[in-house]
Amino acid sequence: MEEPLIPKRSVTVADVARAANVSKATAARVLGGYGVVSDKVREQVLAAAAALEYRPNELARSMTTGKSGIIGVVVGDIENAFFSLAVRGISDVARMAGFNVIIANSGEELDAEKSAVDLLIGKRVDGLIVTPARCDRMEHLQDIHRVGVPLVLFDRSIPELGVDAVTGDDFDAAMMATRYLLDMGHRRIAYISAMDAEGEFLGDSRSISNSAVRERVEGVLKEQADAGIRKARHYVRLGATDQPRTDGVVERLLQDAAPPTALIASDSLVGLRVFKSLQTLGLSIPRDISMISFLDADWTTVTTPPITVIDQPVYEMGKKAAERLISRLNGKGMLVERTAIKTSLIRRGSVASLPLSDQ
Amino acid sequence: MEEPLIPKRSVTVADVARAANVSKATAARVLGGYGVVSDKVREQVLAAAAALEYRPNELARSMTTGKSGIIGVVVGDIENAFFSLAVRGISDVARMAGFNVIIANSGEELDAEKSAVDLLIGKRVDGLIVTPARCDRMEHLQDIHRVGVPLVLFDRSIPELGVDAVTGDDFDAAMMATRYLLDMGHRRIAYISAMDAEGEFLGDSRSISNSAVRERVEGVLKEQADAGIRKARHYVRLGATDQPRTDGVVERLLQDAAPPTALIASDSLVGLRVFKSLQTLGLSIPRDISMISFLDADWTTVTTPPITVIDQPVYEMGKKAAERLISRLNGKGMLVERTAIKTSLIRRGSVASLPLSDQ
């Protein structure tokens, strides 16, 4: 409180110019680092700027140049480790390239996403990275494109939109996990997702509006179909959005006339909830039931047993998305590209090998 | 690619005004939502704006008003659950109040923090929330204050700076945890921090530059001193910044002539690493050793046994910090306030009750 808060008008180039006895244009040249100035004048101006503690007003700068140096990122929920890691990847690349990142949460709500996009466009971000909440509603994303702001989709893709996308190879990953479970002797495999749908059961998988979820579901189904397994669809359950609902989903699955012998959780949050549900039910993993979770979250290594996971290189995905956007910002007129980043299965101890008799 | 990317100059109030056959000032009035206009003209302008797909340029708006509607947040590492939760709290409050949040990572590096602050000031943020990497270097923070940008410190406080701060009640929390361990019969209690110091051992605790860490260390020491325990200082170890180093710290502690019977981890990341170290060493919790971790991270509930934690309401802390900043932005000339948010101990199964013979 020493210095009473006089909201003193900030120091401008004009102020510096006056103090240095040069024109505004000249002062701007040295302060902005463009054009030519003599060394003598440069020093004068710099000295004056230092004395007055001049700080450039990036806002004004952005307004004339039309570039804000900001990349807008719209994610489902920063609190989710998946997104925070991705954001970290994005930020790291952005910072290296001299860009800043402004993050907005959509909470996976279409409306929130729309207004976040509007707002960021209003702030004149140079480019956008968006995790679309739904892949079937894209007018607002088309707008971005039309306004001329480069856009990269993250985690989910919308082919019809014709823009770059960086995702995981969800279909393959799901197939791989399913293949592994089949190889271990499992024949009734459940897939549990947090996807918020009307019912717990899966209708037409093509109607799932989130492409990542859809691809995973289809991968699980495809692999089982190839193995000649019917009823696979019966074991796909949606709506595990919180602990009570997850408990319900898991309980109902296990009360089935033919309960599944293995569960696949669609992300690390669902995985954690499923694990807790099983714990509550007093079931032992993998003796009573096997499980696999998407994403190599930290909790998966400290449980007993540690959880077998499908590891997505999320940080890399974030980096890739940012790199893609930045090269586009740098005017590289590249072709639209959809990159699916390869995932791998980390085998730990949560999947049992079933003897034939149990199958 | 349907619509070739003509970087068409964006639609301005002047364009709308022309289309609506009114003056720029009038169009600005209805578009900006200030001043008075007749309903008839309002409709004309709105119609024209809709037809042209007018989007206000927030940059230009900010430049004249001097307010950007942005709150800058500088954290140690968004990837850390502690910060991402706090950021969520901040964002939620900010959004409700019509502010946006721009996040910068300092990586707990003083220089990165300085440049982040400079950059945000340059962007003319309306206010700042900063997690200072060091509490003994504060010139750049003084600058913020002098420039007239409201500042709230988060998680760590710097009394000399005379600005608002929202922290946990670290000293009390550490005392409480220590008290609990003492009550359970423990007499050799180790405190492990990720604080990056020259040596692994604690010199003068007052020299710790991070106030949160310092307070916790002092709380642990104070409570033991009150209980007549000497050598407490011997069991304070720093530098558990990654898994190998944590393994080393834990190993050396346990190889001590008089090894500790309980460990306190300074945050959830350190806690996770310590848990893994103990696991690697084949030690059973709490039979062979007890542990408590700061922060109620998700992993702490799914371990066997679940971990006793000191629960900091991080989301609330974030909210509180944002509320504080926003009321200051709204011109409430409030007194400087340092808020320490109360924490609680969640007893789970990682602390053993020691029989007297073992003490």
Next chain:
DNA sequence: TCTGGACAAGAGACCGGTCTCATATATAAA
């Protein structure tokens, strides 16, 4: 000595909003 080109610095428009002040019209009071 004169001309041309390179170079340094100045003048002022511009970006897209906000906002003050002046002007014109409508309504109410005298």
Next chain:
DNA sequence: TTTATATATGAGACCGGTCTCTTGTCCAGA
């Protein structure tokens, strides 16, 4: 009818930078 007052719109300055265009200097070559 005249004057006062409120109300709606227009004209243009301003925010703090960037950038184009012009002017003025200096020195080399003819």
